[in-house]
Amino acid sequence: xxxxxxxxxxxxxxxxxxxxxxxxxxxxxxxxxxxxxxxxxxxxxxxxxxxxxxxxxxxxxxxxxxxxxxxxxxxxxxxxxxxxxxxxxxxxxxxxxxxxxxxxxxxxxxxxxxxxxxxxxxxxxxxxxxxxxxxxxxxxxxxxxxxxxxxxxxxxxxxxxxxxxxxxxxxxxxxxxxxxxxxxxxxxxxxxxxxxxxxxxxxxxxxxxxxxxxxxxxxxxxxxxxxxxxxxxxxxxxxxxxxxxxxxxxxxxxxxxxxxxxxxxxxxxxxxxxxxxxxxxxxxxxxxxxxxxxxxxxxxxxxxxxxxxxxxxxxxxxxxxxxxxxxxxxxxxxxxxxxxxxxxxxxxxxxxxxxxxxxxxxxxxxxxxxxxxxxxxxxxxxxxxxxxxxxxxxxxxxxxxxxxxxxxxxxxxxxxxxxxxxxxxxxxxxxxxxxxxxxxxxxxxxxxxxxxxxxxxxxxxxxxxxxxxxxxxxxxxxxxxxxxxxxxxxxxxxxxxxxxxxxxxxxxxxxxxxxxxxxxxx
Ligand SMILES: *[C@@H]1O[C@H](CO)[C@@H](O)[C@H](O)[C@H]1NC(C)=O
Numbered sequence: 451x452x453x454x455x456x457x458x459x460x461x462x463x464x465x466x467x468x469x470x471x472x473x474x475x476x477x478x479x480x481x482x483x484x485x486x487x488x489x490x491x492x493x494x495x496x497x498x499x500x501x502x503x504x505x506x507x508x509x510x511x512x513x514x515x516x517x518x519x520x521x522x523x524x525x526x527x528x529x530x531x532x533x534x535x536x537x538x539x540x541x542x543x544x545x546x547x548x549x550x551x552x553x554x555x556x557x558x559x560x561x562x563x564x565x566x567x568x569x570x571x572x573x574x575x576x577x578x579x580x581x582x583x584x585x586x587x588x589x590x591x592x593x594x595x596x597x598x599x600x601x602x603x604x605x606x607x608x609x610x611x612x613x614x615x616x617x618x619x620x621x622x623x624x625x626x627x628x629x630x631x632x633x634x635x636x637x638x639x640x641x642x643x644x645x646x647x648x649x650x651x652x653x654x655x656x657x658x659x660x661x662x663x664x665x666x667x668x669x670x671x672x673x674x675x676x677x678x679x680x681x682x683x684x685x686x687x688x689x690x691x692x693x694x695x696x697x698x699x700x701x702x703x704x705x706x707x708x709x710x711x712x713x714x715x716x717x718x719x720x721x722x723x724x725x726x727x728x729x730x731x732x733x734x735x736x737x738x739x740x741x742x743x744x745x746x747x748x749x750x751x752x753x754x755x756x757x758x759x760x761x762x763x764x765x766x767x768x769x770x771x772x773x774x775x776x777x778x779x780x781x782x783x784x785x786x787x788x789x790x791x792x793x794x795x796x797x798x799x800x801x802x803x804x805x806x807x808x809x810x811x812x813x814x815x816x817x818x819x820x821x822x823x824x825x826x827x828x829x830x831x832x833x834x835x836x837x838x839x840x841x842x843x844x845x846x847x848x849x850x851x852x853x854x855x856x857x858x859x860x861x862x863x864x865x866x867x868x869x870x871x872x873x874x875x876x877x878x879x880x881x882x883x884x885x886x887x888x889x890x891x892x893x894x895x896x897x898x899x900x901x902x903x904x905x906x907x908x909x910x911x912x913x914x915x916x917x918x919x920x921x922x923x924x925x926x927x928x929x930x931x932x933x934x935x936x937x938x939x940x941x942x943x944x945x946x947x948x949x950x951x952x953x954x955x956x957x958x959x960x961x962x963x964x965x966x967x968x969x970x971x972x
Contacts, residue, residue, distance in 0.1 A: 468497040469580035469908045472599065474592050475606075476520040476563040477585060478505040480749035481818045485608045485697060485719045486585060489900055491515065496901065501577070503569060503592075521566040525551075526750075528558035535755040539836040540857040544633045544650055547836055548657070552632075556588030557665055563592065564673035573598075573674070581908050586612065586694070588662070590684040591669040593691075594677050602692040602912035604904055609817065609838055610698035610716075611706055613651050614658055618689045620920040620928055622707045623651075629704075630654065634840040659685060689921050692907045692914075695900060697817060701888040702824055702845060711916045713903050717821040717889065718896040720800065727801050731776075734792060735802070738774035741809035743869070744802055746778035748816045751835060754780040763862045765791070767869060773809055776802065803828055810873055815839035820846065827886030829878035831868055833857050850881035 471493055475486045483506040491508070494500040494515040501516040511517065526536070529551060539547065563569060582596040586605040596603035607615075613630045616623055625647050629635055633650045635643045663684050671678040692711060699716030700706070708714070726732065735742055745764075747753050756764070768775045769788035777784075779793035787793070803811060803822045811823045815832040820842045823830050830852035832843030846852035855868045872878045894902065907913050920928050 468499065469905075470499045470578060471501070471904075471908075472577075472579040472582045472595060472601070473500055473502040473504075474582065474584040474595060475502065475504050476566075476569075476592070477559060477587055477589070478520075478522065478524055480506075481816055482585065482587070482608045484818050486606065488719055488721075488897055489583075489606070489904075492897055492901055493904070501572075501579075503563070503572070518572045519566065519568045520563050523559075523562055525555045525559060528562065529554045536751050537755060537757070537835060537857065540834070542836065544630070545653055547632060548654065551836075552588055553657070553662055556662070557669070560589040560591045560666060560669055561673075563589065564669060570673075581904065583904065586615070586688075589666075590663060590688060591666040591673075593684055593687040594670045594674055594682060596687065597677055597682060598674065602907050603687060603690075604693040604695065604907055605688065605691050606695040606715075608697050610703055611696055611708075612694075614655055615688065615694055615712075617651075617655055618659075618685065618921065619694075619709060619712075620918050620923075621709050621712060624706055625651065627704055628706050629841055631838045631841065632836075634834075636844070690917065692912045692916070693903055695903065697821075699889065699892075699896075701891070702821075702849065702885060704845075709918050711913065711918075713899065715896045715900045717825055718900055719818065720822050720825040721895075721897070723800050723804060725798070725801055727798060727805070731794075731798070731802065734774065734776070735805045735807050738807050740772045740774070742805070742807050743768075743771065743773045743775045743810045743812065743873070744777075744797075744799075744808055745775065745812035746797065746799060746819065747814040747833070747835075748819060750816075751814050752780045753778060760860045763860055763865050766862050767865045770866070771869070771873075773873070809879075810869070812869075813843075815843040815846075817842055823882075824851070824885055824889050827879075827883045829872050829882045831855055831872055833860065849885055851878060851885055852882075 473486075473490045473493070475483070475490070477483075483504070487506070490500055490502045494512045497514070499514045499516070501518065503518045503520060505520045505522055507517055507519060508515065539551070542550065577599065579599040579601045581604060582599060582601045583604045583606060584592050584595070586607045593603055593605075609631050611628060611631070613623070613628075615621070626639060626644055629638045629647055630650050633647060635646050637643045638647060666684055667682065670682060670684070694712045695715045696712060697716050697718070699714050703716065727735065745753070764777075765784075765786055765788065768777075768791050771790065773790070775791045776797065777791060777793045778795075778797050780795050782795075784791075784793055799819060800822050802808065803819075803826050808826070808828050811819070811828050811830045813819050813823070813830055813832055815834040816839060820830070820832075830843070830846050832839070832846060832852055833855050834840040834843050835857060840854075843852065843854045847854050853868050853872055855864060892899075910916075926932050
């Protein structure tokens with residue numbers, strides 16, 4: 451009884467400091483939700499009144515976790531699909547991928563969100579919020595909600611560092627070492643690597659700023675007309691965001707200078723899971739004395755869509771392994787399945803990777819799964835297809851915890867060689883354990899870090915003082931061009947004057963000597 455009273459009292463006491471938080475994460479890709487989910491739940495757990503705009507509904511949420519449902523649609527259903535299977539995207543350049551997928555997908559998805567009946571109904575109501583948190587994923591129109599509710603804006607990227615954000619907030623670009631997220635460059639530090647990075651960064655920024663944001667602003671006008679009166683600039687909104695949380699950490703990702711309001715929360719979704727595995731899986735993993743190879747291409751790519759040739763290559767190579775192979779295979783039947791191969795339509799990945807018998811993770815290189823492997827010290831073989839996948843796998847290869855196998859290079863020979871290399875050469879496991887140790891070595895867990903900074907922004911009413919003053923300077927002033935130009939002029943004038951003076955002096959002294967001669971003669 452006393453305990454209950456105490457709890458109630460503590461809840462009430464705690465409630466005084468709690469806030470109304472709007473969490474806008476409508477994007478339907480499961481991997482994004484896996485990353486963002488614990489943040490919303492934890493905010494609610496700490497007593498905040500959380501309202502989440504989402505496609506993924508929690509079944510038994512806490513009473514202070516309110517859900518507004520976005521119409522269920524996959525991104526691939528919204529864009530014209532002339533690409534065959536998603537695997538064909540392995541052949542697209544970063545620019546083509548933006549034209550075919552990122553820009554049209556972002557616009558369609560933003561519109562889908564704003565046009566969802568529940569969202570529309572929610573937006574009609576009179577709510578107040580102390581903080582608006584939005585995922586930053588080409589759906590900038592939703593940032594306008596921070597204007598609607600007159601609340602500070604925090605943005606969260608499910609990817610690492612964002613070049614567009616760096617440019618507008620004047621975070622140092624570091625183009626020589628920090629590669630644009632979606633760009634495949636094998637040797638980023640080389641001359642051509644840096645040139646490619648600069649070109650793509652310019653391409654992406656110009657398209658985004660001068661075309662895409664305009665399209666997003668049209669969506670604001672259409673669906674939030676009451677806001678369109680104010681001279682609303684989505685560019686300014688993002689530039690003035692209070693906080694940017696990014697999914698990276700320097701213990702694995704390239705170290706980068708970051709402004710104080712850009713915070714690394716890499717791996718926020720990975721924790722020591724208490725969830726137990728389903729009985730059959732637990733038994734399988736426990737009893738596989740030679741270890742287990744786990745393969746999954748994530749939630750977007752279906753292994754079952756692999757072309758026949760590549761499918762065969764996987765099966766034939768798996769057959770020769772002494773390990774058990776566990777494969778996320780999205781159909782009930784897989785022909786010619788060898789004895790040591792077990793498939794599942796859906797597999798609880800975090801718990802599987804955490805099992806001590808897992809020897810290798812074959813992945814498409816999605817950031818979420820990569821971080822689960824890093825957290826659990828598991829070596830990887832990565833087959834990147836699109837987005838940031840190549841860069842994630844490249845990092846793993848450079849760190850020595852895995853190998854890249856390009857999709858187009860997959861055949862029995864290459865597959866066998868790559869798998870044997872990572873399974874039998876102990877250095878991969880050793881490096882993976884080293885990486886695991888330093889990945890976890892942080893002053894606060896990524897989730898605590900996230901909550902701290904979100905609450906910090908609420909406590910400090912947007913923490914205006916934390917924003918980079920340089921963001922409001924012209925490019926000219928920020929890059930010191932005017933000062934350098936001035937100095938150049940000063941130097942040029944000084945040099946010219948000095949040269950002139952010396953010339954005059956030399957001429958003068960000539961006159962002088964002739965004059966003297968004249969005097970002597972007379
Ligand atoms: C919590 O947020 C919802 C909006 O989703 C609102 O209807 C409700 O009144 C809020 N509760 C409190 C205690 O502020």
